[in-house]
Amino acid sequence: MTRFVITGGSDAGISAALRARELDQGCEVTLIVADRFPNFSICGIPYFLSGEVAQADDLAHRRAADIEAHGIRLLLEYRATRIDADSRQVEVQRPDGDRERLPYDKLLLGTGAVSIQPKLPGADLPGVFPLRWMGDTLTLAAFLEERRPRDALIIGGGYIGMEMAEALIHRGLKVTVVEAMPSVMTTLDPDLGGLVAAELSRHGVEVLTDTRIETIEPEGDGLAVHGSGGLRQRAELVLTVIGARPETRLGAAAGIKTGIKGAFKVTRRMETNLPDVYAAGDCAETWHRVTGSQSYLPLGTTAHKQGRIAGENAVGGAREFQGSVGTQSVRLFDLVAARTGLHDADARAARLAPLSVDSEHWDHKVYYPGAKRMLIRVTGEADTGRLLGAQIIGAYGTEVSKRVDIFAAALHQGMHVEDLNDLDLSYTPPLSSPWDPVQMAAQAWMQRWQQLQGKAA
Amino acid sequence: MTRFVITGGSDAGISAALRARELDQGCEVTLIVADRFPNFSICGIPYFLSGEVAQADDLAHRRAADIEAHGIRLLLEYRATRIDADSRQVEVQRPDGDRERLPYDKLLLGTGAVSIQPKLPGADLPGVFPLRWMGDTLTLAAFLEERRPRDALIIGGGYIGMEMAEALIHRGLKVTVVEAMPSVMTTLDPDLGGLVAAELSRHGVEVLTDTRIETIEPEGDGLAVHGSGGLRQRAELVLTVIGARPETRLGAAAGIKTGIKGAFKVTRRMETNLPDVYAAGDCAETWHRVTGSQSYLPLGTTAHKQGRIAGENAVGGAREFQGSVGTQSVRLFDLVAARTGLHDADARAARLAPLSVDSEHWDHKVYYPGAKRMLIRVTGEADTGRLLGAQIIGAYGTEVSKRVDIFAAALHQGMHVEDLNDLDLSYTPPLSSPWDPVQMAAQAWMQRWQQLQGKAA
Incomplete structure (x- = not known):
């Protein structure tokens, strides 16, 4: 009986758990989830914050009970604190603060990514929010509800920044998006990013490109944001969504090698350099099928695929990730x-x-x-x-x-x-x-x- | 300079003409079109008859002038009457009734298909219409405009029959579709065809399956349609849309071999058995990529592809049709x-x-x-x-x-x-x-x- 332990209850972890149980009913799968939100659709966060999705719980791809019905043991609000690769154990901190050790035959790291925090004075002021996980979401939702900000400034014109601009317009706020690069949506060519920016402008969003935020200061009951090109703008809410970096501290401390953008180096079977330890999703590198080389492309679609492959291989499979093409x-x-x-x-x-x-x-x-x-x-x-x-x-x-x-x-x-x-x-x-x-x-x-x-x- | 003669001005013929001219500006392309409607979208006919498309001319993929602007010689209302393969000439009848002979180096037959006429008493009565080409369409449009029929019976529950049912509902007629097979839309599995029938029923169409029409008789200023299972229905308009068969008379008379459902046998280069004579579109067999064998699948998409390949090969190419997968x-x-x-x-x-x-x-x-x-x-x-x-x-x-x-x-x-x-x-x-x-x-x-x-x- 394979003891398969997974740290991380988002796309990669859940996909791996489900796949392992699907292929091997004898497999004992334990999923360590740091928060109370296993298998949440973080891509859906803007639609909850816009008010289009009524309940945060609706963002769950699956409920905890559905996951457990697959024979998966869920450890909610457990934090994995250390991997002992020699003895094949993961040390976890339980919700009550006590620690215990979970033995594993196979281990998957699906620890995801964390928001990159802009290094600028004032980034830690009240009213300035990152946005990636459900915890961030509930904090921001409470702020929106209680404080009813009239205007928002979004630092970062990527997918989340643009979707949040629409979400906040939907709530009736005045919204400015500030992007340091010459265009928003840098996953598109700059002129196409310009078409996207034009669509936002058409709906009342002010889009500033080529603009770096320099400081954020308190001003009255709001914030004053200063940036390049003489930008000086008051906002009652500032969102920082300038990207994500892989969360690899747990694995790196155990000796797992990291590569592109600090993500875990993995084979196409999603193996790390530690025996029987896999990594998948936003914490791991992504093999790019068109270039034939590793890249870092943290996306839910890829996390699902990599997790599914890791889960298959954890129970004896030999399947290779066929790569992202960057869709x-x-x-x-x-x-x-x-x-x-x-x-x-x-x-x-x-x-x-x-x-x-x-x-x-x-x-x-x-x-x-x-x-x-x-x-x-x-x-x-x-x-x-x-x-x-x-x-x-x-x-x-x-x-x-x-x-x-x-x-x-x-x-x-x-x-x-x-x-x-x-x-x-x-x-x-x-x-x-x-x-x-x-x-x-x-x-x-x-x-x-x-x-x-x-x-x- | 290649003299490339094409009989048929619909999808296959036009695609071949355009491709030949694109690849070889020196190629002399002559397109023989039996009617006044080159390059019309016959798939759009139901939307013209419904009234959603205002003008029949709007159904043209391209206007005659656009085609001629590509350096293609258009012979409208010319009928190809004979192929002389030995002397490499096509005999045509001009609009004035005179005949002439067009020499060719390469010849493409894109003669399409014709409606299968049900063999039943009364199928030739006034008020009974086939529907495939623009001529049929204009005749039916005039009838709809002048006679304002209140109800219609459609014989045949395939794509055209179902689309025409919607079109006539859109015009305010009472519509019955009669299909001899156990389900409509036999390109789908029967139960899925049933879902399609249910959608039509939900919009007021009466759908009768497993029902054969036996006779059509005049009755007052309309028609009485009799069929199996005791069907007896009055209708002021009857449409016969029970399918199409390849139009191959011209080619067959010249010795071109026919195969499945009477369509021209072709290689994957769209060659017939006659030297330098190609066939493409609804008059020709279609290589099916999944079965790896020839089939008969008369569709506009396939006609465009086969025509493009024939056009490329007519000017020296060696391209193979990669097959239909039946989409x-x-x-x-x-x-x-x-x-x-x-x-x-x-x-x-x-x-x-x-x-x-x-x-x-x-x-x-x-x-x-x-x-x-x-x-x-x-x-x-x-x-x-x-x-x-x-x-x-x-x-x-x-x-x-x-x-x-x-x-x-x-x-x-x-x-x-x-x-x-x-x-x-x-x-x-x-x-x-x-x-x-x-x-x-x-x-x-x-x-x-x-x-x-x-x-x-």
Whole structure:
């Protein structure tokens, strides 16, 4: 009987636990969860804070009882304090403060990531909040409820920052987003990030790019935020959402090696350098299928996959993580922005020669009512024609996100841009065209590529 | 300079013409079009007849002038009457009735399909209409406008029949659909066809299955339709949409071999048995990628692909059609039904052992407002775990059609059901789950498959 101990009750940990129990009913799975919120959808936090999700508990992918019904032992509000790899034990601190040691045959670290705190004067003032876990969420929710701030300044224009901007607009606040980089949503190319920023502006969000926050000071019953370019803005609420770094203290203290951005080094079987110790999710490196090398891409989708593989291997499997291709999507107001693969900058960083071609297409036949334009940017390898990535910006409700998944499936298989035209994609006039926009975008790329090859020849 | 002559101005012909001109600006392309409607979207006909598309001309994918701007010579209202393969000439009848001969170096037959006419007394009465081409459409539109029929009976519960039922409901008619098979939409499994029928019933369409029409007779200023099971129904309009058969008379007379369902036999390069004569689209066989054999699947998407390949090969290419995987989608009222690959009956016909597993999923995280259930049926090969097909029934607006395309892309690559879990698909709570419904359906299939294997072992 395998004793499988997992530290961390979020996506990777739960997926591993469920998979291990699914494959081996004899496996004894113990899940150590630092808070009271196992298996919560942290991607859903903005929708709770906006008021669209009524109860924080609704954000649970599964309830504790559902997890336990799978034969998984849940240790809530337990903190793993030390790993003893020689004796194969994890020391935990119980809710009552006492410590005990849990023996393991297999151990998974799914300790996730923590918010990066901006190093600036005033970042620890009341009214300044980080946002990553459920604890942060409940603290902020209480502040919103009790203090009823009229305005908010969000430091960081990534996914969470942008989603929180919409959430706070939804609650009636005046919202400013401040991003240090030249564009928000740096997972998209800068000009596409600009389209996303424009959608937020259209809905009343003030978006400041190329702006660094320098200090936060108390001012009356609010805060005064100072930044580069003469920024001086009063806000009753400041959110700091500038990114996350892997939480690796427990594992590193036990000798687990870390690599990119400080994440645990793992094999594609999710093994660390310690025998029988796996790591998965936001605390671990992510093998990137397009570059063929490790990266750090902390995402729930990846955490679920890596956790599932770790769980399978913990009970005797030999499965390899097939890699991320960097797929992400976001809905902001009426817009969906989705991306997959490598873009120009990523490709150059991977020493590849990218060619990106934009084209615009109707989401369905224009004669059928309600057709909307979407912008598709296809990135391919200039010397081989291999597909490297795609970005799509379009209206909510036009199947943008699952269209990017067609590119993601093609990337998974190493297809060339031209090969997209061979896919037998669905068509009916209210939903597509005989060549889907994905294929018309591939054709636009091919035409440009052939023109360039013609010139070079 | 290649003289490339194409008979047929619909999807296959136009795609071939455009591709040939794109790759070889020196190519002389002549397109013989029997009517005045080159490159019309015949899939859009129901939306014109419903009144949602204001002008029949709006159904054109491209206008004649756009086609000519590509350097393509358009011969509208010309009929190809004979192919002389020895002298490489096509005889055509001009609009003025005179004949001339067009020499060719390469010839493509894109003659499409024609409606199958039911062999029953009264099928030729006034008020009984077939529906496939623009000519049929304008005739029916004039009838609808002038005669203002109050009720319609549609013979045939396939895609066109069901879409026309919705179209005529939209115009305020009372509508009955009569299908000879036990279910409508026989491209779906019968019970799923039943769900589609239920959606139509919910919107006021009377759907009769297992019912054969026997006679149509004049009655007053309308028609009396008699059928099996004692059916006797009065209707002022009868539509016959029971399917299509390839239009091959021109080619067959010249010695081109026909195969499945009478369609032209073609290689994967779209070559017929006559030298330098290609065929593509609804007049030709379709290589099925999942079975690895020829089939007859007349669809616009396939016609576009086959035409593009024929066009490429006509100017010196050597490209092969990569096959259909049988992807189709339809929107009917608030429902989308999409399918790809093989289902149980198809698989058994191909001497494969299928296992189909149903599961239901929310289209996005249920905590985010507006989540709707979709039913996904995954079909895999029971002995190998290979993906064979999928069917999805869900609400309009829940990315059903592009989700079936993820299955289609996986089928294209010969993936196994379990491999779907490796795909890096996009997730954001308003649009999906960390495991997309496609993947949760794959997991449901795997669980069932493993249970069965456990029992068998």
